[in-house]
Amino acid sequence: MKGLKFILAGILFGIVMSKSEAISWFRIQEMFRFQSFHMYGIIGTAVVLGVIITYVIKKYKLRDFQGNPIIFKPKEKSVSRYLIGGTIFGLGWALTGACPGPLFVNLGHGFWAILLAIGGAIAGTYTYGVVKDRLPH
């Protein structure tokens, strides 16, 4: 089954987000209060290794498992959409203590209340799609 590897990668993601406690509201509060290195260590390690991985892939023109070149799409240039959108995202992140991945990992833990936040996130995405052309980008 072609899709199995994505499920397995997702399972690994769910486990690491749980065992790192990055899905915990408490850890996100601790991060935004700058009272522990834990979350910064996680993101920092991932980014440093990610920079190296991305550099090596580009430098040696590495290919994916099907032999296609691995392409990195540059993000569109803008300030407003990233700053405003990012700020709105951050407001929600600190409130629920979860970003999109952890919303679903928490569901696996049986925190059923998070379904409401997932519903909210889908509604928010839909609303963005509706009003998108009237927003500064």
Added chain:
Amino acid sequence: MLEFISQPWPWYVSGTVIALIMALLLYFGKSFGFSSNLRVICAACGAGKKVSFFDFDWRAQTWNLLFLVGAVIGGFIASEFLSTGEAVQISQATIQDLSQLGISAPDALQPGEIFSLESLFTVKGFLILLLGGFMIGFGSRYAGGCTSGHAISGLSNLQLPSLIAVIGFFIGGLITTFVLLPLIF
């Protein structure tokens, strides 16, 4: 071994595994970005008939929905088989700050004040999760990505837009933490 991985993982192990997941998805010919799933879900529910933003070939993104399903299963596995049931070991300073807001010290992974079904059925608890979720969905699509797409994938590719987005994440997070939460609690 099982006992060993059931402990909370140190930050350097966790960060390494996250980078590994990003590398795996690249090797699979995809890219790491979780919030795209929310757009895919809207499109799969037929939103493309009314709103052009959702009128795209969402089936090509099925792999990401499978990743999402895996994330839920991973959470289940972690809580059922890899958990010691210990409280999250956050710093004393955070425990003190939160107690001033009336949020008790951790006795599990999440605060009952927000994640219990009892709080869900209060106006405050209901609005926190609904509006918090709404802003996550709206903001991540507006910014074109969330923590995985910008903070991990984007910063790894040295993208300035991603850095701006991450600065935004922190502006919003600090406003919630130091302005909204004291007003709400």
